[in-house]
Amino acid sequence: MNETEFVKEIASKEEAFSQWYIDVVKKADLADYTVVKGCMVIKPYGYALWENMQHCLDQRIKATGHKNAYFPIFIPESLLKKEAEHVAGFAPEVAWVTQGGNQKLEERLAVRPTSEAIIGSLYSKWIHSWRDLPILINQWANIVRWEKVTRPFLRTTEFLWQEGHTAHQTQQEAEEETLKILAIYKDYIEKDLAIPVIIGKKSNTEKFAGAMHTYTLEALMGDGKILQTGTSHNLGQNFAKAFDIRFLDENQEEQFAWTTSWGTSTRLVGGIIMVHGDERGLKLPPKVAPLHIVIVPIFFDQSKQEVLNKAQQYKILLSEKFNVELDDRDNYTPGWKFNEWEMKGVPVRLEIGPRDLAHNQVVAVRRDKGNKVMIAESELLPTMERWMTDIQNNLYMQARSRLEENIRFCENYDQFKEIMAEKRGFIKAYWCGNEKCEEEIKRDTKATIRCIPLDENKEKGKCIFCGAESSSLVFFGRAY
RNA sequence: CGGGGUGUAGCGCAGUUUGGCAAGCGCACCUGCUUUGGGAGCAGGGGGUCGGAGGUUCAAGUCCUCUCACCCCGACCA
Known part of the structure:
Protein backbone atom coordinates (compact mmCIF):
# COMPACT_ATOMS: atom_id res chain seq x y z
CA MET A 1 0.00 0.00 0.00
CA GLY A 277 4.58 13.44 14.42
CA ASP A 278 4.62 12.01 10.91
CA GLU A 279 2.44 11.86 7.80
CA ARG A 280 -0.06 9.70 9.63
CA GLY A 281 -0.44 12.02 12.57
CA LEU A 282 0.64 12.07 16.15
CA LYS A 283 3.17 9.77 17.75
CA LEU A 284 3.21 9.85 21.53
CA PRO A 285 6.03 8.80 23.85
CA PRO A 286 4.68 6.03 26.12
CA LYS A 287 5.70 7.87 29.28
CA VAL A 288 3.14 10.59 28.66
CA ALA A 289 0.66 8.94 26.30
CA PRO A 290 -2.91 8.96 27.68
CA LEU A 291 -3.40 5.53 26.12
CA HIS A 292 -0.61 2.98 25.72
CA ILE A 293 -2.42 0.21 23.94
CA VAL A 294 -5.56 0.05 21.88
CA ILE A 295 -7.12 -3.31 21.14
CA VAL A 296 -9.03 -3.59 17.89
CA PRO A 297 -11.15 -6.75 17.66
CA ILE A 298 -11.84 -8.14 14.22
CA PHE A 299 -15.46 -9.17 14.10
CA PHE A 300 -17.12 -11.85 12.02
CA ASP A 301 -20.61 -13.11 12.66
CA GLN A 302 -19.92 -16.49 14.18
CA SER A 303 -16.79 -15.63 16.11
CA LYS A 304 -17.73 -12.16 17.30
CA GLN A 305 -18.55 -13.00 20.90
CA GLU A 306 -15.56 -15.24 21.26
CA VAL A 307 -13.20 -12.58 19.90
CA LEU A 308 -14.70 -9.94 22.14
CA ASN A 309 -14.32 -12.13 25.22
CA LYS A 310 -10.68 -12.71 24.45
CA ALA A 311 -10.09 -9.05 23.78
CA GLN A 312 -11.59 -8.23 27.14
CA GLN A 313 -9.29 -10.72 28.82
CA TYR A 314 -6.30 -9.06 27.17
CA LYS A 315 -7.52 -5.70 28.29
CA ILE A 316 -7.70 -6.85 31.90
CA LEU A 317 -4.31 -8.51 31.68
CA LEU A 318 -2.61 -5.47 30.17
CA SER A 319 -4.37 -2.96 32.40
CA GLU A 320 -2.12 -4.11 35.22
CA LYS A 321 0.67 -2.12 33.66
CA PHE A 322 -0.83 0.09 30.99
CA ASN A 323 -3.71 2.29 30.00
CA VAL A 324 -5.62 0.15 27.58
CA GLU A 325 -8.68 0.79 25.47
CA LEU A 326 -10.75 -1.88 23.79
CA ASP A 327 -12.29 -0.34 20.69
CA ASP A 328 -15.35 -2.53 20.33
CA ARG A 329 -17.36 0.00 18.35
CA ASP A 330 -19.56 -1.79 15.90
CA ASN A 331 -20.06 1.02 13.46
CA TYR A 332 -16.46 1.35 12.32
CA THR A 333 -14.43 -1.14 10.35
CA PRO A 334 -11.05 -2.27 11.64
CA GLY A 335 -9.24 -0.30 8.93
CA TRP A 336 -10.98 2.87 9.96
CA LYS A 337 -10.00 2.31 13.58
CA PHE A 338 -6.37 1.62 12.66
CA ASN A 339 -6.14 4.99 10.98
CA GLU A 340 -7.88 6.83 13.75
CA TRP A 341 -5.67 5.45 16.52
CA GLU A 342 -2.59 6.10 14.47
CA MET A 343 -3.65 9.71 14.05
CA LYS A 344 -4.00 9.88 17.80
CA GLY A 345 -0.51 8.53 18.31
CA VAL A 346 -1.25 5.53 20.53
CA PRO A 347 2.09 3.69 20.91
CA VAL A 348 0.83 0.14 20.33
CA ARG A 349 -2.17 -1.40 18.60
CA LEU A 350 -3.25 -4.99 19.10
CA GLU A 351 -5.50 -6.72 16.61
CA ILE A 352 -7.38 -9.81 17.57
CA GLY A 353 -9.50 -11.88 15.24
CA PRO A 354 -10.60 -15.49 14.81
CA ARG A 355 -7.29 -16.51 13.23
CA ASP A 356 -5.40 -15.22 16.28
CA LEU A 357 -7.78 -16.96 18.61
CA ALA A 358 -7.02 -20.25 16.90
CA HIS A 359 -3.28 -19.75 17.40
CA ASN A 360 -3.30 -18.16 20.85
CA GLN A 361 -1.66 -15.06 19.52
CA VAL A 362 -2.33 -11.41 18.75
CA VAL A 363 -1.21 -9.15 15.96
CA ALA A 364 0.70 -6.18 17.36
CA VAL A 365 1.79 -3.00 15.65
CA ARG A 366 4.11 -0.35 17.00
CA ARG A 367 3.17 3.20 16.06
CA ASP A 368 6.83 4.08 15.55
CA LYS A 369 7.49 1.14 13.21
CA GLY A 370 4.21 0.20 11.56
CA ASN A 371 4.83 -3.46 10.71
CA LYS A 372 2.64 -6.25 12.04
CA VAL A 373 4.13 -8.74 14.47
CA MET A 374 2.60 -11.92 15.88
CA ILE A 375 2.90 -12.30 19.62
CA ALA A 376 2.04 -15.42 21.58
CA GLU A 377 -0.52 -14.85 24.27
CA SER A 378 1.86 -16.02 26.97
CA GLU A 379 4.42 -13.45 25.88
CA LEU A 380 2.04 -10.53 25.63
CA LEU A 381 2.60 -8.69 28.88
CA PRO A 382 6.41 -8.95 28.96
CA THR A 383 6.60 -8.02 25.29
CA MET A 384 4.49 -4.94 25.84
CA GLU A 385 6.69 -3.88 28.72
CA ARG A 386 9.75 -4.24 26.54
CA TRP A 387 8.10 -2.46 23.66
CA MET A 388 7.11 0.60 25.65
CA THR A 389 10.70 1.08 26.75
CA ASP A 390 11.86 0.51 23.19
CA ILE A 391 9.39 2.96 21.71
CA GLN A 392 10.31 5.60 24.23
CA ASN A 393 14.00 5.14 23.41
CA ASN A 394 13.44 4.90 19.71
CA LEU A 395 11.48 8.15 19.56
CA TYR A 396 14.25 9.85 21.44
CA MET A 397 17.01 8.35 19.31
CA GLN A 398 15.26 9.27 16.07
CA ALA A 399 14.80 12.82 17.26
CA ARG A 400 18.39 12.95 18.42
CA SER A 401 19.81 11.82 15.08
CA ARG A 402 17.69 14.45 13.35
CA LEU A 403 19.01 17.02 15.78
CA GLU A 404 22.60 15.97 15.22
CA GLU A 405 22.18 15.99 11.46
CA ASN A 406 20.83 19.49 11.70
CA ILE A 407 23.55 21.15 13.70
CA ARG A 408 25.90 22.76 11.22
CA PHE A 409 29.11 24.52 12.02
CA CYS A 410 29.52 27.56 9.86
CA GLU A 411 32.30 30.08 9.35
CA ASN A 412 31.12 31.85 6.26
CA TYR A 413 28.23 34.30 6.39
CA ASP A 414 27.01 33.62 2.85
CA GLN A 415 26.90 29.95 3.66
CA PHE A 416 25.11 30.80 6.92
CA LYS A 417 22.41 32.63 4.97
CA GLU A 418 22.08 29.78 2.53
CA ILE A 419 21.66 27.19 5.28
CA MET A 420 19.08 29.31 7.10
CA ALA A 421 17.14 29.79 3.91
CA GLU A 422 17.21 26.17 2.80
CA LYS A 423 17.75 23.77 5.66
CA ARG A 424 17.34 25.79 8.82
CA GLY A 425 18.13 23.75 11.90
CA PHE A 426 20.85 24.91 14.28
CA ILE A 427 23.92 26.72 13.07
CA LYS A 428 26.92 26.78 15.33
CA ALA A 429 28.93 29.89 14.69
CA TYR A 430 31.23 32.34 16.42
CA TRP A 431 29.70 35.53 17.70
CA CYS A 432 31.62 38.52 19.01
CA GLY A 433 29.05 39.36 21.66
CA ASN A 434 27.93 42.55 19.98
CA GLU A 435 24.17 43.10 19.87
CA LYS A 436 24.50 44.88 16.53
CA CYS A 437 25.80 41.74 14.86
CA GLU A 438 23.00 39.71 16.44
CA GLU A 439 20.44 42.19 15.13
CA GLU A 440 21.87 42.31 11.61
CA ILE A 441 21.92 38.54 11.39
CA LYS A 442 18.32 38.44 12.49
CA ARG A 443 17.32 40.99 9.88
CA ASP A 444 19.14 39.10 7.12
CA THR A 445 18.14 35.56 8.00
CA LYS A 446 15.38 35.66 10.66
CA ALA A 447 17.72 33.57 12.78
CA THR A 448 18.37 34.51 16.38
CA ILE A 449 20.84 33.30 18.93
CA ARG A 450 19.00 30.42 20.53
CA CYS A 451 21.61 29.90 23.18
CA ILE A 452 25.20 30.20 24.22
CA PRO A 453 26.56 26.81 25.33
CA LEU A 454 27.54 26.46 28.94
CA ASP A 455 30.74 24.56 28.44
CA GLU A 456 33.75 26.76 28.00
CA ASN A 457 35.03 26.89 24.48
CA LYS A 458 38.77 27.32 24.37
CA GLU A 459 39.20 27.71 20.66
CA LYS A 460 38.99 31.13 19.18
CA GLY A 461 37.26 31.95 15.93
CA LYS A 462 35.88 34.85 13.95
CA CYS A 463 32.44 36.38 14.46
CA ILE A 464 30.22 35.10 11.68
CA PHE A 465 29.04 38.63 10.96
CA CYS A 466 31.80 41.13 11.67
CA GLY A 467 34.83 38.86 11.74
CA ALA A 468 36.07 40.05 15.12
CA GLU A 469 37.93 37.44 17.12
CA SER A 470 35.85 35.64 19.71
CA SER A 471 35.79 32.45 21.72
CA SER A 472 32.01 32.43 21.92
CA LEU A 473 30.61 29.65 19.76
CA VAL A 474 26.82 29.95 19.83
CA PHE A 475 23.72 28.32 18.39
CA PHE A 476 21.63 30.20 15.86
CA GLY A 477 18.23 29.17 14.56
CA ARG A 478 14.84 30.36 13.42
CA ALA A 479 12.57 30.28 16.42
CA TYR A 480 8.92 29.62 16.87
C1' C B 1 0.14 45.60 13.52
C1' G B 2 1.17 45.38 7.71
C1' G B 3 0.36 42.22 3.03
C1' G B 4 -2.55 38.15 0.99
C1' G B 5 -6.54 34.55 1.38
C1' U B 6 -11.07 32.15 3.20
C1' G B 7 -16.02 32.25 5.69
C1' U B 8 -22.44 28.44 2.19
C1' A B 9 -25.15 21.60 6.85
C1' G B 10 -20.75 18.73 11.90
C1' C B 11 -16.30 18.62 8.20
C1' G B 12 -14.50 19.56 3.05
C1' C B 13 -16.33 22.23 -1.03
C1' A B 14 -19.43 24.04 -5.72
C1' G B 15 -22.67 28.05 -6.70
C1' U B 16 -21.07 34.64 -6.40
C1' U B 17 -18.04 36.83 -12.52
C1' U B 18 -23.70 38.03 -15.40
C1' G B 19 -29.05 39.09 -8.81
C1' G B 20 -34.21 35.39 -10.74
C1' C B 21 -38.24 31.73 -8.58
C1' A B 22 -36.28 24.30 -5.49
C1' A B 23 -29.46 26.25 -1.99
C1' G B 24 -26.43 21.68 -4.20
C1' C B 25 -22.29 17.79 -3.93
C1' G B 26 -18.84 14.43 -1.09
C1' C B 27 -17.87 12.76 3.81
C1' A B 28 -20.14 12.49 8.60
C1' C B 29 -25.18 11.64 11.01
C1' C B 30 -30.18 8.58 11.51
C1' U B 31 -33.07 3.75 9.96
C1' G B 32 -32.79 -1.11 7.75
C1' C B 33 -30.24 -5.19 5.55
C1' U B 34 -25.61 -7.19 4.08
C1' U B 35 -20.59 -6.43 6.07
C1' U B 36 -15.87 -6.10 9.27
C1' G B 37 -7.67 -8.78 9.01
C1' G B 38 -5.71 -1.15 6.49
C1' G B 39 -10.91 4.51 6.36
C1' A B 40 -17.29 -1.40 3.73
C1' G B 41 -21.87 -1.72 0.24
C1' C B 42 -26.92 -0.90 -1.04
C1' A B 43 -31.61 1.41 -0.02
C1' G B 44 -34.21 5.09 2.51
C1' G B 45 -33.96 9.59 5.66
C1' G B 46 -32.84 14.17 8.72
C1' G B 47 -30.08 18.65 8.78
C1' G B 48 -28.04 24.82 6.36
C1' U B 49 -31.06 30.69 5.05
C1' C B 50 -25.40 31.25 2.98
C1' G B 51 -19.84 34.55 9.33
C1' G B 52 -22.60 39.13 11.47
C1' A B 53 -25.07 44.04 10.88
C1' G B 54 -26.96 47.57 7.70
C1' G B 55 -28.23 49.01 2.69
C1' U B 56 -29.68 48.79 -2.86
C1' U B 57 -33.72 46.03 -5.46
C1' C B 58 -40.03 43.61 -7.34
C1' A B 59 -36.17 39.98 -5.99
C1' A B 60 -29.62 39.16 -2.67
C1' G B 61 -25.47 33.32 -1.19
C1' U B 62 -24.65 36.61 -5.56
C1' C B 63 -24.25 43.98 -5.70
C1' C B 64 -22.66 48.12 -1.93
C1' U B 65 -20.99 49.73 3.19
C1' C B 66 -19.34 48.42 7.83
C1' U B 67 -17.86 44.52 11.06
C1' C B 68 -16.09 39.76 13.10
C1' A B 69 -13.39 35.24 12.88
C1' C B 70 -9.87 31.94 10.98
C1' C B 71 -5.56 30.61 7.76
C1' C B 72 -0.82 31.93 5.21
C1' C B 73 3.54 35.37 4.81
C1' G B 74 6.07 39.25 7.54
C1' A B 75 7.28 42.64 12.22
C1' C B 76 6.72 41.40 18.09
C1' C B 77 6.78 37.54 21.96
C1' A B 78 6.89 31.44 25.96
Missing part, protein backbone atom coordinates in the same frame (compact mmCIF):
# COMPACT_ATOMS: atom_id res chain seq x y z
CA ASN A 2 1.07 3.54 -0.75
CA GLU A 3 2.23 5.16 2.47
CA THR A 4 0.52 8.43 1.74
CA GLU A 5 -2.82 6.76 1.32
CA PHE A 6 -3.25 5.94 4.96
CA VAL A 7 -4.70 9.18 6.10
CA LYS A 8 -6.21 11.65 3.72
CA GLU A 9 -7.45 14.03 6.34
CA ILE A 10 -4.07 15.41 7.29
CA ALA A 11 -2.08 17.78 5.09
CA SER A 12 1.34 16.65 3.96
CA LYS A 13 3.98 17.21 6.60
CA GLU A 14 6.65 17.78 3.97
CA GLU A 15 4.69 20.17 1.79
CA ALA A 16 2.56 22.11 4.24
CA PHE A 17 4.02 21.83 7.71
CA SER A 18 1.87 24.42 9.45
CA GLN A 19 -1.34 23.06 7.99
CA TRP A 20 -0.18 19.58 8.93
CA TYR A 21 0.34 20.80 12.49
CA ILE A 22 -3.18 22.26 12.74
CA ASP A 23 -4.67 19.13 11.20
CA VAL A 24 -2.92 16.87 13.69
CA VAL A 25 -4.07 18.98 16.62
CA LYS A 26 -7.66 18.70 15.44
CA LYS A 27 -7.74 15.17 14.06
CA ALA A 28 -5.95 13.71 17.05
CA ASP A 29 -8.59 15.42 19.15
CA LEU A 30 -6.12 17.35 21.27
CA ALA A 31 -7.72 20.76 21.03
CA ASP A 32 -10.27 22.84 19.20
CA TYR A 33 -10.83 26.50 18.44
CA THR A 34 -13.35 28.44 20.48
CA VAL A 35 -15.35 31.61 20.00
CA VAL A 36 -12.69 33.54 21.89
CA LYS A 37 -9.86 34.70 19.69
CA GLY A 38 -6.59 32.99 20.45
CA CYS A 39 -8.14 30.78 23.09
CA MET A 40 -8.35 27.07 22.41
CA VAL A 41 -10.13 24.39 24.33
CA ILE A 42 -7.88 21.54 25.36
CA LYS A 43 -10.02 18.49 24.76
CA PRO A 44 -10.03 15.42 27.02
CA TYR A 45 -7.40 13.52 25.02
CA GLY A 46 -5.11 16.54 24.89
CA TYR A 47 -5.74 17.35 28.52
CA ALA A 48 -4.95 13.78 29.57
CA LEU A 49 -1.62 14.19 27.80
CA TRP A 50 -1.01 17.47 29.62
CA GLU A 51 -1.94 15.88 32.95
CA ASN A 52 0.62 13.14 32.38
CA MET A 53 3.22 15.74 31.50
CA GLN A 54 2.33 17.70 34.61
CA HIS A 55 2.68 14.61 36.71
CA CYS A 56 6.13 13.76 35.34
CA LEU A 57 7.47 17.23 35.98
CA ASP A 58 5.63 17.82 39.24
CA GLN A 59 7.28 14.75 40.76
CA ARG A 60 10.71 16.06 39.86
CA ILE A 61 9.94 19.51 41.22
CA LYS A 62 8.69 18.11 44.49
CA ALA A 63 11.55 15.64 44.79
CA THR A 64 13.93 18.59 44.93
CA GLY A 65 12.17 20.22 47.85
CA HIS A 66 9.79 22.60 46.09
CA LYS A 67 6.20 22.96 47.19
CA ASN A 68 3.18 23.88 45.14
CA ALA A 69 1.05 26.91 45.94
CA TYR A 70 -1.40 29.15 44.16
CA PHE A 71 -1.24 32.92 43.77
CA PRO A 72 -3.85 35.38 42.45
CA ILE A 73 -4.57 35.76 38.76
CA PHE A 74 -4.96 39.55 39.15
CA ILE A 75 -1.98 41.79 39.64
CA PRO A 76 -2.42 45.48 40.48
CA GLU A 77 -0.77 47.75 37.96
CA SER A 78 1.33 49.42 40.63
CA LEU A 79 2.94 46.07 41.48
CA LEU A 80 3.67 45.15 37.91
CA LYS A 81 5.34 48.51 37.38
CA LYS A 82 7.86 48.10 40.16
CA GLU A 83 10.50 46.39 38.08
CA ALA A 84 11.02 48.71 35.13
CA GLU A 85 12.61 46.33 32.66
CA HIS A 86 10.04 43.68 33.55
CA VAL A 87 7.00 45.83 32.89
CA ALA A 88 8.51 47.22 29.71
CA GLY A 89 8.99 43.69 28.46
CA PHE A 90 5.45 42.57 29.17
CA ALA A 91 3.40 45.75 28.74
CA PRO A 92 2.48 45.14 25.09
CA GLU A 93 0.82 41.85 25.88
CA VAL A 94 -0.94 42.44 29.17
CA ALA A 95 -4.72 42.09 29.42
CA TRP A 96 -6.26 44.58 31.87
CA VAL A 97 -9.33 44.38 34.02
CA THR A 98 -10.73 47.87 34.46
CA GLN A 99 -14.16 47.15 35.79
CA GLY A 100 -15.69 44.90 38.41
CA GLY A 101 -19.40 44.36 38.04
CA ASN A 102 -20.78 47.81 37.28
CA GLN A 103 -18.03 49.70 39.00
CA LYS A 104 -14.92 51.06 37.45
CA LEU A 105 -11.82 49.97 39.39
CA GLU A 106 -9.64 52.56 41.09
CA GLU A 107 -6.57 50.76 39.87
CA ARG A 108 -6.59 48.46 36.92
CA LEU A 109 -5.60 44.84 37.38
CA ALA A 110 -3.36 42.89 35.05
CA VAL A 111 -4.40 39.36 34.24
CA ARG A 112 -1.12 37.66 35.10
CA PRO A 113 1.30 37.48 32.19
CA THR A 114 3.73 35.86 34.69
CA SER A 115 3.83 36.08 38.46
CA GLU A 116 7.17 37.56 39.50
CA ALA A 117 5.47 40.76 40.66
CA ILE A 118 2.68 39.31 42.76
CA ILE A 119 4.89 36.61 44.25
CA GLY A 120 7.71 39.08 44.86
CA SER A 121 5.35 41.31 46.81
CA LEU A 122 4.38 38.38 49.01
CA TYR A 123 7.93 37.16 49.49
CA SER A 124 8.65 40.60 50.82
CA LYS A 125 6.03 39.95 53.52
CA TRP A 126 7.15 36.41 54.27
CA ILE A 127 10.91 36.77 54.35
CA HIS A 128 12.55 38.48 57.30
CA SER A 129 15.39 36.29 58.40
CA TRP A 130 18.05 34.11 56.81
CA ARG A 131 16.17 31.30 58.55
CA ASP A 132 13.23 31.91 56.20
CA LEU A 133 15.40 31.01 53.24
CA PRO A 134 15.46 29.40 50.85
CA ILE A 135 11.83 29.60 49.88
CA LEU A 136 11.02 27.17 47.08
CA ILE A 137 7.55 27.48 45.56
CA ASN A 138 6.04 26.31 42.32
CA GLN A 139 2.62 27.09 40.93
CA TRP A 140 0.57 25.47 38.19
CA ALA A 141 -1.55 28.17 36.64
CA ASN A 142 -3.09 29.76 33.62
CA ILE A 143 -1.42 32.75 32.02
CA VAL A 144 -2.76 35.40 29.67
CA ARG A 145 -0.66 37.20 27.10
CA TRP A 146 -2.35 39.24 24.41
CA GLU A 147 -0.66 37.73 21.39
CA LYS A 148 -1.12 39.03 17.90
CA VAL A 149 -0.60 35.76 16.16
CA THR A 150 -1.76 32.60 17.87
CA ARG A 151 -1.43 28.90 17.13
CA PRO A 152 -2.81 26.03 19.19
CA PHE A 153 -0.40 25.09 21.99
CA LEU A 154 2.54 27.01 20.50
CA ARG A 155 1.19 30.45 21.21
CA THR A 156 -2.24 31.01 22.64
CA THR A 157 -3.72 34.01 24.43
CA GLU A 158 -4.38 31.91 27.49
CA PHE A 159 -2.09 29.01 28.26
CA LEU A 160 -1.25 26.68 31.11
CA TRP A 161 2.14 26.40 32.69
CA GLN A 162 4.11 25.91 35.82
CA GLU A 163 6.22 28.69 37.21
CA GLY A 164 8.70 28.23 40.00
CA HIS A 165 9.71 31.16 42.18
CA THR A 166 12.48 30.84 44.69
CA ALA A 167 14.41 33.14 47.00
CA HIS A 168 17.86 32.49 48.42
CA GLN A 169 20.43 33.89 50.76
CA THR A 170 23.31 34.08 48.36
CA GLN A 171 23.95 34.66 44.73
CA GLN A 172 25.65 31.30 44.50
CA GLU A 173 22.63 29.48 45.92
CA ALA A 174 20.33 31.20 43.47
CA GLU A 175 22.63 30.28 40.61
CA GLU A 176 22.73 26.66 41.78
CA GLU A 177 18.95 26.62 41.87
CA THR A 178 18.70 28.05 38.38
CA LEU A 179 21.03 25.38 37.04
CA LYS A 180 19.38 22.61 39.05
CA ILE A 181 16.05 23.45 37.42
CA LEU A 182 17.68 23.56 34.02
CA ALA A 183 18.91 20.01 34.64
CA ILE A 184 15.47 18.90 35.84
CA TYR A 185 13.85 20.34 32.73
CA LYS A 186 16.39 18.64 30.51
CA ASP A 187 15.81 15.32 32.21
CA TYR A 188 12.05 15.67 31.96
CA ILE A 189 11.96 16.81 28.35
CA GLU A 190 14.47 14.24 27.13
CA LYS A 191 13.44 11.22 29.20
CA ASP A 192 9.67 11.65 29.33
CA LEU A 193 8.86 13.68 26.23
CA ALA A 194 11.69 12.06 24.22
CA ILE A 195 12.70 15.47 22.88
CA PRO A 196 16.45 16.09 22.76
CA VAL A 197 17.38 19.61 23.74
CA ILE A 198 20.31 21.94 23.50
CA ILE A 199 20.84 23.88 26.67
CA GLY A 200 22.60 27.14 27.19
CA LYS A 201 22.34 30.73 28.19
CA LYS A 202 20.28 33.39 26.45
CA SER A 203 21.97 36.39 24.94
CA ASN A 204 21.17 39.72 26.56
CA THR A 205 18.55 40.61 24.00
CA GLU A 206 16.80 37.26 24.37
CA LYS A 207 16.81 36.95 28.14
CA PHE A 208 13.73 37.32 30.35
CA ALA A 209 12.66 40.90 31.00
CA GLY A 210 14.18 41.79 34.35
CA ALA A 211 16.45 38.78 34.75
CA MET A 212 20.17 38.87 35.39
CA HIS A 213 20.51 35.96 33.03
CA THR A 214 18.35 33.22 31.52
CA TYR A 215 19.10 29.58 30.83
CA THR A 216 17.12 27.89 28.12
CA LEU A 217 16.36 24.55 26.51
CA GLU A 218 15.99 24.61 22.74
CA ALA A 219 14.60 21.85 20.56
CA LEU A 220 14.58 21.21 16.82
CA MET A 221 11.14 20.81 15.23
CA GLY A 222 10.19 18.80 12.15
CA ASP A 223 10.37 21.83 9.87
CA GLY A 224 13.83 22.90 10.97
CA LYS A 225 12.60 25.68 13.20
CA ILE A 226 13.54 25.87 16.86
CA LEU A 227 11.21 25.77 19.83
CA GLN A 228 12.18 27.15 23.20
CA THR A 229 10.91 24.44 25.50
CA GLY A 230 11.68 25.92 28.88
CA THR A 231 13.57 28.69 30.63
CA SER A 232 15.20 29.13 34.01
CA HIS A 233 16.03 32.66 35.16
CA ASN A 234 18.49 33.91 37.68
CA LEU A 235 16.85 37.16 38.68
CA GLY A 236 19.80 38.32 40.76
CA GLN A 237 18.62 40.95 43.20
CA ASN A 238 16.61 42.87 40.61
CA PHE A 239 13.24 41.74 41.82
CA ALA A 240 14.28 41.65 45.47
CA LYS A 241 15.18 45.32 45.19
CA ALA A 242 12.03 46.20 43.27
CA PHE A 243 9.76 44.33 45.67
CA ASP A 244 11.76 44.90 48.81
CA ILE A 245 12.59 41.31 49.64
CA ARG A 246 15.05 41.74 52.52
CA PHE A 247 16.32 39.64 55.39
CA LEU A 248 18.75 39.83 58.28
CA ASP A 249 21.68 37.48 57.80
CA GLU A 250 23.65 35.58 60.43
CA ASN A 251 25.76 38.67 61.05
CA GLN A 252 22.69 40.78 61.65
CA GLU A 253 23.22 42.59 58.43
CA GLU A 254 20.34 43.44 56.17
CA GLN A 255 20.52 41.82 52.73
CA PHE A 256 18.42 41.64 49.64
CA ALA A 257 17.42 38.12 48.72
CA TRP A 258 18.50 36.46 45.48
CA THR A 259 15.59 35.13 43.47
CA THR A 260 14.96 32.82 40.56
CA SER A 261 12.02 31.91 38.38
CA TRP A 262 11.49 29.17 35.81
CA GLY A 263 8.75 27.80 33.64
CA THR A 264 7.48 25.32 31.09
CA SER A 265 4.09 25.43 29.43
CA THR A 266 1.49 23.69 27.31
CA ARG A 267 3.70 24.78 24.45
CA LEU A 268 5.56 21.52 25.07
CA VAL A 269 2.51 19.70 23.71
CA GLY A 270 3.17 21.49 20.44
CA GLY A 271 6.77 20.35 20.70
CA ILE A 272 5.76 16.72 21.06
CA ILE A 273 3.57 17.02 17.97
CA MET A 274 6.25 18.70 15.86
CA VAL A 275 9.13 16.51 16.95
CA HIS A 276 7.54 13.07 16.79
